Every structure is written in C-alpha cells, then in structure tokens.
Amino acid sequence: MTTSEKDRESTEKRLLEAVGQLIEESGLEFLGVNAVAHKAGVSKMLIYRYFGSLEELIARYIMQRDYWVNIPADILPGEDIKTFVKGLFGQQIRQLREDKLLIRLYRWELSARNPLVGEIRKRREENGIRLIEFVNKVTGIPYSEIQILATLISSTITYLAMFADTCDTYNGLPIQTGKGWEQLEAGIHLLIDKWM
Secondary structure: OOOHHHHHHHHHHHHHHHHHHHHHHHHHHHHHHHHHHHHHOOOOOHHHHHHHHHHHHHHHHHHHHHHHHHHOOOOOOOOOOOHHHHHHHHHHHHHHHHHHHHHHHHHHHHOOOHHHHHHHHHHHHHHHHHHHHHHHHHHOOOOOOOOOOOHHHHHHHHHHHHHHOOOOOOOEEEOOOHHHHHHHHHHHHHHHHHOO
C-alpha cells in the first residue's frame, strides 16, 4: 500500500468516525459537511473527493454498522440449522440493543429517499435473500414460508428496538429492559422450533 493510499484510508476512517461522534452528540439533523470536516480535522473537499457527498458518507457509515448488510452467512461446523437461525435473530437483538447510534440511523433512513439509501436497502435485500435461499436449501422448507417468517421476525426486532426509546412496553412486554428482550428472544426461539 502506497503512502497516498494509507493517507486516504486514514482520512476516510477519520471522516467516518467524525460522522459517528457528531450523530451521537447532536443527531443527524445538525450534521453538515463543515461540521464533519472540522471534527475530522480535514478539508471539506476531501468529503466530496472520497465520498461524493455528505449523504454518501452517511450511507457508508450506516453500511459499515448495519447488521443485515454485514451478516456472515456461514453455518458453523456441527451447528444445526435451528441454532444458526436463532443465532441470527439473537445477534440482531443484541446489536440493536447495544448500538443506540444505529437506531438513530435507522430512523433517519426511514425518512430519507436517495440512491444511497437505496443501495443500503439493496445490500440488505441481497443478503436476506441469500440467507433465505440457504435455509431453503438446507431444510427443504418452502422459500415463501422462510421469507415471511424472516420478515416478521427481523422487522419486529427492528421496530421494537426503535420504539423502545420512547415506550416502556409493547403488548405488556417491557421493551426497555433486558428481561423483556429475553422474553422476546425466547418467543422467537419457540416460533422457530415449532416452525422448523
């Protein structure tokens, strides 16, 4: 790797870290090119040179943190398919419960309509379909059944994680506590056991 490649990699990393710090400090509403450049200690022109736009920089930040974009789709040797599927949803729960910044980014994404958000969604879709096809191949369960169940579970987890910041309970489930999420995960396991 040449010095200029190292410099670019270092600058991109600083810009991505600056985005995260600024979102944590004041949210996405006040995120601007000047603030990001200042926080990273670089010229704002480098944002445009390396990312094309602030929106693309934000999208890249989301992509590197997003669970379904980065999910490994490999079953461990000796692991059964039920354990694998339960683990996928358990990890989604843990990531969203621990990463409050990702929740903010998901909220932003709900109201954003641009090609970069479309790219994030496309990558999630590709990975989701790959996982559905894998489970279908291993189990022989119809693709459409896996598709529906995966959609219901993953969207429930995402919705409740976003909702938990402003709501104590959902259908009596205490979604602001670890106990409530343990109950939810146990329910997901039960659903998977009965279904598979």
